[in-house]
Amino acid sequence: MGGVLSSRQIAAMAEAGAIRVAAPLASGQIQPASLDLRLGPKAFRVRASFLPGRDRGVRDILSAFAYDEMSLEGDGAILERGCVYVVPLLESLALPADVSGAANPKSSTGRLDIFTRLITDRGERFDEVEPGYTGPLYAEVSPRSFSVRARVGSRLNQLRFRARPAGEGQGAQALTDAALAELHARAPLVDGELNLRDGVVLRVALGAETFGGIVGYRAQKHTDVIDVDRVGAYRVDDYWDRLPARDGRLILDPGDFYILASRERLAIPSDLAAEMAPMDAAIGEFRVHYAGFFDPGFGAGADGRPAARAVLEVRSREVPFVLEDGQYIGRLVYEGMAETPGALYGEGGVSNYQGQGLKLAKHFKTPTP
Secondary structure, three states: OEEOOOHHHHHHHHHHOOOOEEEOOOOEEEEEOEEEEEEOOOOEEEEEOOOOOOOOOHHHHHHHHEEEEOOOOOOOOOEEOOEEEEEEEEEEEEEEOOOEEEEOEEEEEEOOOEEEEEEEEEOOOOOOOOOOOEEEEEEEEOOOOOOEEEOOOOOEEEEEEEEEOOOOOOOOOOOOEEEHHHHHHOOOEEEEOEEEEEEEEEEOOOOOOOOEEEEEEEOOOOOOOOOOOOOEEEEHHOOEEEEEEEOEEEEOOOOOOEEEEEEEOOOOOOOOOEEEEEHHHOOOEEEOOOOEEEOOOOOOOOOOOOOEEEEEEEEEOOOOOOEEEEEEEEEEEEEEOOOOOOOEEEEEEEEOOOOOOOOOOOOOHHHHH
């Protein structure tokens, strides 16, 4: 049966040697529908991002590009804002011929504006693992707003596995709008009106009443370093400017990084997974970072109804751009699970973003009025 592999199936792959680890898997590393990937003991600072191409390995490129090798052992190292690093991961793969992979930054990584992508040997696309791939994994890491401290075992991105029946392609088999409308009629995917455009359309919330007068946060230009493994350690106002509501509008300044939230509350069904995808670029001069996957069970309230908003990591492109309350800003693409996970998002363990509203990364203390 095809679909996104569950936590049980991921654990079985590790037991069978399809997922190979240089250190035992850590608690909580296997999520309901993905595997957190861990940084290894060395980072290579490189001049520019790259892809190895069909005939080369990442190490071949590093031998020519790397100009600074850094140890991530012990207390780790500072990865400077604006620089590009390539880090071999503790995980490697020996996938079956019918299993592929797709990677994305973890939610917390995206909210810190750390640009992170997965690279494989002989890879021609970022964040994709071809069916049957055997070899090491690497993370490209480039902090954009804050310099960060990372160490061996830090988790910045995650990998989702897909099984495909013989003869089908390796990409996501997204549910059609007709299928989503039928699902929504049985159990709401969002609160309020369902808007569909090759997935569930999300609108930005900029109304004064939504989050107590604050509609978002903008990253400050000059701040202290953030340790990616410290939770609840940093004061919001030392790193972020709060954005008050102003007539339902927000002007995005080019190059600045914003944390906003969706108008809609979401609930991901137990047998589906979802991923944020960009809207048509023609609707505006901005980019939604769309970090992270949405696991089965994300957003479901005690009664199963939608209870969590999508947090949006937004950057304007070349010109200032005006966002207005309710404007389309992104869409969720859904695909089926190969099986329902034994534990959904928010059930057991720590789920930092279940039931979230306008929420910064887990590294920050809860803001006070």
